Amino acid sequence: MALFAGFSGLSLLRGASGLPPGQRKKLVVLAAVVLGGGIWSMHFVAMLGLQLPVLFFYDGLATLISALVAILMVGLALLLLHFGRRTRPRMALAGAVLGGGIAAMHYIGMLGMELCGPVFGPAGVVVALLAAVGLSNLAIWTAYGTRTRGHILLGTLCFAVAVVSMHFIAMAGTEFSREAVASSAGPALSNALLAMLVTLSSFVISGVALLSGVSFFTPAEAQETGVRAVPPMPAIPAPDSPAPAAAARAPSGAQASSLxxxxxxxxxxxxxxxxxxxxxxxxxxxxxxxxxxxxxxxxxxxxxxxxxxxxxxxxxxxxxxxxxxxxxxxxxxxxxxxxxxxxxxxxxxxxxxxxxxxxxxxxxxxx
The missing domain is CATH 2.40.50.1020 (LytTr DNA-binding domain)
Structure with missing residues (x-):
């Protein structure tokens, strides 16, 4: 799930920096939902495999907040990358925000457990956070250092490793304690209901990954099939570059000096x-x-x-x-x-x- 989400989000944004701000914002929103949803889905896919000797369920409100926090923080990282010049400090900040979003999603989601509360060790939290931030920075620098297909795929792998590593490092530093009563602020989510929600989100992310792959792996020449050449139209000059008069003076039948x-x-x-x-x-x-x-x-x-x-x-x-x-x-x-x-x-x-x-x-x- 982390791989699918990473590929979908990073490939959707390929070429986004050259788009008008309005279109760029829409792509950032879509990519943030896919990447943030992928972090959330990966976490709860793994949590569905957690076996404890006591009954437990999840607070629906905390579970929702964990997903929204992931989406918002990923969105902030993408805004840093696609609005403004990508300087070294800016890319490092984007990586830190992305890593912080992965960690925040994990710990907020864990705090939503009821009847069996998590107990976090300080060392585990620090190591997990460092792993998330470090690997997220690696993903950002790999995918955005050079915007080629190969670098985006390597960035996807780094993103997936960041999400998965952070989760299991954090789980290794977590213990659980039995709670006598639940303190849910929202509706209760059993493992069965959570499995249905995770299945739905996984299906959506997989579909987006499939659609992204169609354009990502298809050569540009193949996508241009059926494009017909049109004769040059009268130019509307760019505001900073007035059209030269040489083309207007070109003799009839001769190739124009500009296109x-x-x-x-x-x-x-x-x-x-x-x-x-x-x-x-x-x-x-x-x-x-x-x-x-x-x-x-x-x-x-x-x-x-x-x-x-x-x-x-x-x-x-x-x-x-x-x-x-x-x-x-x-x-x-x-x-x-x-x-x-x-x-x-x-x-x-x-x-x-x-x-x-x-x-x-x-x-x-x-x-």
Missing amino acids: PVPFERDGKIHFAESSAIAAIRAEGHYTVIYTGKQKHLSPWSITEACARLEPYRFIRVHRSYLINPAHVSHFQRTKDTGVCFFKGIETLAKAPVSRSRLADVKSALGV
């Missing part, structure tokens, strides 16, 4: 002239285009952008980057790879050049 590239903003499709675009970066099944002081999300995949823009002197420098050599200020060789730096592009200072593309880049730049 309108679509991007989404405020729920509408706008166009930026390719001559004003410095670089294009892959972001999931979409791309981010960089023009002057702004960046925009384009519905084109990096494969489609490469195919359409290569005739306009764009070159593929990395599996995730396409650049316009006209905007490169200088080039730096680093062992077997390289780096292209841009002038006047505030949102993107540089783009990596892979070893396999190094010769093409040097040829295009004349170095």
Whole structure:
């Protein structure tokens, strides 16, 4: 369950940073519910396997609070990651919040036990919390250090290990005492009723994981089947990059010097002239285009952008980057790879050049 929830939440957010704030918030909410629900489901799947020599049940209110706390704290961690620049302190804080959410969910859920109360040892609490925070940070840095499929899958594994490890470390440091009377604040949840709720949540999370996997593992080229090429439309220039007049002066029958590239903003499709675009970066099944002081999300995949823009002197420098050599200020060789730096592009200072593309880049730049 931890693996399914981690994969669903992390893959849902792939490419979210390039979306408009409204769409990004919706994805963060959905991912928080899936990840927080996954933490809750994993905990109670394990608790259904707990055998004690006395009868016990759960306080419904405490059980609900434990789920909501997990969702809220995971949501806060995701907001830190997807709204604002991902600096080292910010990512570390997100990892700490995520780890704290896992621990809070566990101990609040345990406090909901009735007729057999948990007794927590201080050492067990400290070790469990350190494990949750440390492994959550590992998951964040792995999944968000580089947003590739492989890193997201490794981040999923780290998240699952964080949830499972924290639970069983905490259980190893927990003892139980018999209570004469129950002190429930909400309705009583027996193991049978809890099993039905956990089954339902597990089904939902598994379904979301299945739907996420369809787009996550399908190559971008396969998803583009049926997309037809359309003739260039009159460009609506990006606000920070006025359309050049060269295209308007192109003679009839000649290839235009610039191609309108679509991007989404405020729920509408706008166009930026390719001559004003410095670089294009892959972001999931979409791309981010960089023009002057702004960046925009384009519905084109990096494969489609490469195919359409290569005739306009764009070159593929990395599996995730396409650049316009006209905007490169200088080039730096680093062992077997390289780096292209841009002038006047505030949102993107540089783009990596892979070893396999190094010769093409040097040829295009004349170095």
